[in-house]
Amino acid sequence: MDVSAQIHAELTKCGVKLAASLPDDWVAPLIERIAADNGIRHVRVAREAEAVAICSGAFFGGVRAVALMGATGLLTCTGELATLNLRHQIPVFLIVSQRGSIDDHRIYQEVQGRRTIPLLQAYDFPYHVVDRPEKIGSIPDAFETCRLQKRPFVLFLTRRLVKGEGAA
């Protein structure tokens, strides 16, 4: 089973029935896999903060939801995460590519790599890094922690995890 299939299986264990997404190339295979699952309502959005608010609305419908996006998209959502989710203590579970990490040699991702985690820490948003296939099984715990802590929770996927060792 490939990485996307494993993550998808864990989200199914969590009871996720709605996903809202805007892709970057690292999370694109996972998004397309979820889109093909008739058991999950998939919503393609025009900007990432829509995904945050859609998942927040789904929470009140009693539906477990996940937002998927790249790290740059996450940075665009911080105002909404603060004034909607922090303000009202609404949990939202985000799966995000950890762009700009030490093995991501893209100049346009460099700032995201340096500043994303300090930004999450400033907001007191919990996060968890999944960098090896063996850690994918932690997703249900992460999802429950998100609900319990009643705030945004970011699950990062690393380059090595999603692209494999030695990928260009």
Added chain:
Amino acid sequence: MKAREAIDLLARHRGEAVAVCALGMAANEWWAATKSEDSFYMHGAMGFAASFALGLALSLPQAPVWLINADGSLCMNLGCLLTEASQGARNLKHFVVANGVYQTVGGLAMVNDGRTDYAAVARAAGFSRARTIAALDDLERQLPAIAAEDGPSFTVLQVEPETGFLRTPPMTYEGPEMKYRFGRALERRFGIEVFGPQGY
């Protein structure tokens, strides 16, 4: 028509609809008209009441969901119209109170100053049902049909800009209390589980 008159009329025709209100004037006037706890009043995330309402409508298809949006909020997230149109939620009605100003900060002019036809924008985004209503008697005549039609629909309530502050007070609770009042109201009405057995 004035914003208060339009919202009062919506409130009288809402029936069983669950409401999601954009922050500021829309939220304050809806609270003044309904005092309802089965409504979510945005206090932030300007522009994203529309996305919140879409997520709720998709997750609770048995509930009519009315979005009480405002033109300032709509313009902050026009892309929401593409997403709404693509999802085709039959239980979602999108109302926009359009006064052309940022009322909550004292009536300052909005971008593009009255030149934009929001119903035309919605049609171009893929809404098959979109219209603008500017007179109170027209709104009263059309609302029963709007309430009864399949969503997604988009209705612009063209209201008069008012000078200065409206000073309608906001709802009397906020933050986590709003979350729990709204969530518990939906649990009671629809028999769903928003919160788990330990209350979170």
